[in-house]
Amino acid sequence: MDFSWIHDPFYQSYFWQGFVNTLMLVAISGFFGFILAVLNALAQVKGPRPLAWLAKGYTTVIRGTPLLVQLFFFYDGIGRLLPMIDGIRQSIIWPLLTNAFFFGCLTFTVSVGAYAGEVIRGAMASVPKRELETAKAFGMSSWKILWRIWLPRAIQICLPTLTGEIILLLKSVPLVSTIAVVDLLRAANIVRSETFLVYEPLLLVAGIYVALTVVLTWVMHTIEKNFPGAKPQKSALFSRL
Amino acid sequence: MGQRTSAAPKKGKKTLHGYQSEGLADWAGPLLQGTLTTLEIALAAYAIGILLGLMGALAKLGKVRVLAVIASAYSTIVRAVPELLLIIILFYAGTQALTALMNALGTDGRTEVSGFVAAIAVLAFVQGAYMTEVFRGAILAIPKGQLEAADAYGMTAFMKFRRITVPAMLPNALSGMSNLWLILIKDTALVSVVGFEELFFTAQQAAASTNKYFTFYAIAGVTYLMLTMASNAVFSKAEKLARHGQARS
Numbered sequence: 001m002d003f004s005w006i007h008d009p010f011y012q013s014y015f016w017q018g019f020v021n022t023l024m025l026v027a028i029s030g031f032f033g034f035i036l037a038v039l040n041a042l043a044q045v046k047g048p049r050p051l052a053w054l055a056k057g058y059t060t061v062i063r064g065t066p067l068l069v070q071l072f073f074f075y076d077g078i079g080r081l082l083p084m085i086d087g088i089r090q091s092i093i094w095p096l097l098t099n100a101f102f103f104g105c106l107t108f109t110v111s112v113g114a115y116a117g118e119v120i121r122g123a124m125a126s127v128p129k130r131e132l133e134t135a136k137a138f139g140m141s142s143w144k145i146l147w148r149i150w151l152p153r154a155i156q157i158c159l160p161t162l163t164g165e166i167i168l169l170l171k172s173v174p175l176v177s178t179i180a181v182v183d184l185l186r187a188a189n190i191v192r193s194e195t196f197l198v199y200e201p202l203l204l205v206a207g208i209y210v211a212l213t214v215v216l217t218w219v220m221h222t223i224e225k226n227f228p229g230a231k232p233q234k235s236a237l238f239s240r241l
Numbered sequence: 242m243g244q245r246t247s248a249a250p251k252k253g254k255k256t257l258h259g260y261q262s263e264g265l266a267d268w269a270g271p272l273l274q275g276t277l278t279t280l281e282i283a284l285a286a287y288a289i290g291i292l293l294g295l296m297g298a299l300a301k302l303g304k305v306r307v308l309a310v311i312a313s314a315y316s317t318i319v320r321a322v323p324e325l326l327l328i329i330i331l332f333y334a335g336t337q338a339l340t341a342l343m344n345a346l347g348t349d350g351r352t353e354v355s356g357f358v359a360a361i362a363v364l365a366f367v368q369g370a371y372m373t374e375v376f377r378g379a380i381l382a383i384p385k386g387q388l389e390a391a392d393a394y395g396m397t398a399f400m401k402f403r404r405i406t407v408p409a410m411l412p413n414a415l416s417g418m419s420n421l422w423l424i425l426i427k428d429t430a431l432v433s434v435v436g437f438e439e440l441f442f443t444a445q446q447a448a449a450s451t452n453k454y455f456t457f458y459a460i461a462g463v464t465y466l467m468l469t470m471a472s473n474a475v476f477s478k479a480e481k482l483a484r485h486g487q488a489r490s
Contacts, residue, residue: 064423064469065462066430069441073462076448077455171323178434185326202330210321 003200011191018187019208021101022173025183028105030166033112038151040117045124046146055117062114068175070111075103075179104176108169116165123158124150156227163220167213174205184208265456268447275443276464279429282360282439287425289365291418294372299402301377312373319370325431331363332435360432360439368425375417379410412483419476423469430465440464 005011043055062070082088082097096102127150135145155162177186188201195201300312319327336359387409391401433442444461448454 060470061462061466064466066427066441066465068430068433069444069458069462069465072445073455073458077458080454172325174323174325177325185323185329198333199330202326206322206326206330209323209326210318213321 001200002195002197003204005191005195005197005200006204011187014182014187014190015184015204017182018184021176021181022170022183022212025101025104025108025173025176025181026166026170029108029112030169032105032109033169034116036109036113037116037120040113041120041124041154042146044117044121059114059118062111063118067107067111067172068178071104071107071175071179074107074110075100079103100176100179100181103179104181108172111172112165112169115168116162119158119161119165120154123154123161126157127153152228156229159220159224159227163217163224166220167216170212170216171209264451265453268443268451268457271443272440272447272460272464275438275440276468278357278438279426279440280468282357282364282432283422283426283429285361286364286368286429287422289361290368290372290421290425293365293369294376297369297373298376298380301373302380316370316373319367320374324367324428325434327367328363328428328431329435331366332359332432335359335362335366356435356437360429360437364425364428364432367428368421371421371424372418375414375421376410379414379417380406382413383409412480415476415480415483419472419480422472422476426465426468426472 040055040059043051044059045052047055079097088094088097131149131153132145135149140148173183174185177183177189180186184205185202188205191201192198297312297316300308301316303309339358339362383406387405388401391405396404429439430441433439433445436442441461444457448457451457
C-alpha cells in the first residue's frame with residue numbers, strides 16, 4: 001500500500017474538487033428532486049386522470065431503468081440533439097447545456113423525483129383518514145388540508161425512508177465520473193492513471209464514502225428526531241386524558 | 242442532412258469490433274445477444290447472492306462470535322460503499338484473486354478469469370450483502386414458537402433450517418428479494434464501465450458507431466424497462482404463492 005501521493009497538492013486539488021462536486025450534486029439534486037417528488041406524488045394522488053397517468057408513467061420508467069442508462073440518455077442522447085434547435089447556441093442557457101455537471105444534476109433530480117415521489121405517494125395514502133376528516137370538519141379548504149395536514153403528516157411518516165433515498169443518491173454520485181464530471185471517483189482515476197497504483201486511490205474514495213454515509217445518516221437522524229411531532233408524546237397525551 | 246451523406250458507400254465501414262456500422266437492423270443481433278448476457282449474469286449473480294445472503298444471515302444470527310462479526314462487517318461495508326466503486330475495486334481485485342486461486346489449484350499456471358465470471362462474482366458479492374439483511378429481517382420475523390417447536394420435535398439444526406426456517410421466512414423475504422432482483426438488473430449496467438460486454442455496453446458501441454445516441458440509449462432503456470416490468474409480474478405471482486399458507490392480515 002503506497003499512499004505517498006496524498007501529499008501531492010496537485011492530486012489534493014482534484015480530490016477536493018471531487019469532494020465539493022459530490023456534495024453539490026447531492027444538495028442540488030436532493031433539493032430539486034424533493035420538490036419534483038412532492039409534485040409527482042400530488043399528481044398521482046390528487047391530480048386529474050391524465051396527469052396522474054403521466055406521473056405514474058414517469059415513475060415507472062425511471063424506476064425501471066438503470067441510472068447509468070438515464071445519465072447517458074440525457075447527456076449523450078438528448079445533449080447531442082440540442083444543438084440542432086435553431087438559435088439555442090446564442091441563448092443564455094447554452095453554457096449550461098454543454099456542462100456535464102448540469103446533466104448530472106438533471107438526471108439525479110429526475111431520478112429522485114421518481115423514487116422519492118413513490119415513497120411520498122405511499123406515505124400520503126397511509127395518513128389516517130380520520131385526521132383528514134377532522135381537518136375538513138374544522139372547515140379547512142382542500143388546499144389548506146393538503147398543505148397543513150396531509151403533506152406534513154406524510155413526510156413525517158416517510159422521513160426514515162427518505163433518509164435511505166438520500167443515502168442512495170449519495171452512493172450513485174460516482175456514476176457521473178463516466179460523463180467527465182470530476183467527482184471523487186474521477187479524481188481517483190486521474191491518480192491511478194498517473195501513478196499506476198490500482199487500489200490505493202479507490203480505497204481512499206471508498207473510505208470517504210463510508211465517512212460521508214455515516215455523517216449523512218447522523219444528520220438525517222437529527223432531523224428526524226427534531227421533526228415536529230416526531231417524538232411520541234405519551235406523557236402529554238396521558239396527562240390530558 | 243441525409244441527402245448529403247447518401248453519396249457515401251452503402252456499406253458502412255468495419256468498426257473496431259467488427260460490426261457493420263450501418264443502422265438499427267445491423268445492431269439488432271448484438272443487442273439481443275447483450276440482453277441475453279445481461280440476463281445470464283443477473284440470474285447467476287442472483288443465485289449466488291441468495292446463497293451468500295443465507296450464509297450471512299445465519300452467521301449474523303448464530304452463536305459463533307467470529308462469524309457474526311465477519312458477516313456484519315461484510316454487510317455494513319458493502320452497503321456503505323457506492324456500487325460502481327465496489328464493482329471497479331472488486332473487478333480488479335477479484336480477477337487477480339480468482340486468477341491466483343485458479344493458478345494455485347489449476348494445472349498449467351496460466352489461467353485467466355474471464356470477464357463473464359468476474360462480472361457474476363462482483364455482482365453476487367454486492368448482492369449477497371443486501372440479501373443478508375433481507376434474510377436476517379425475515380428470519381427474525383418468524384414467530385419464536387415455530388422454531389422452538391422444531392427443537393422440541395428433536396429436529397437437527399439442518400432439518401430445522403430446511404423444513405421450518407426457510408419456508409417460514411420466505412413470505413417475509415419475498416418483497417425484499419424482488420426489490421433486490423430489480424436493483425440487480427439495473428446494476429448489471431454498471432459492469433459496462435469496466436468494459437464487460439452486456440446490453441448497455443453493446444448499446445454504447447452501437448450509439449458511437451452509428452452516431453445515433455438518442456435512439457440506442459432509448460432502445461437500451463426500453464429493454465431494461467421490459468425486463469423489470471416482466472420481473473414485477475413474476476414476483477407478484479410468486480408472493481401470492483408463498484403467502485398461500487399464511488393468515489391474511
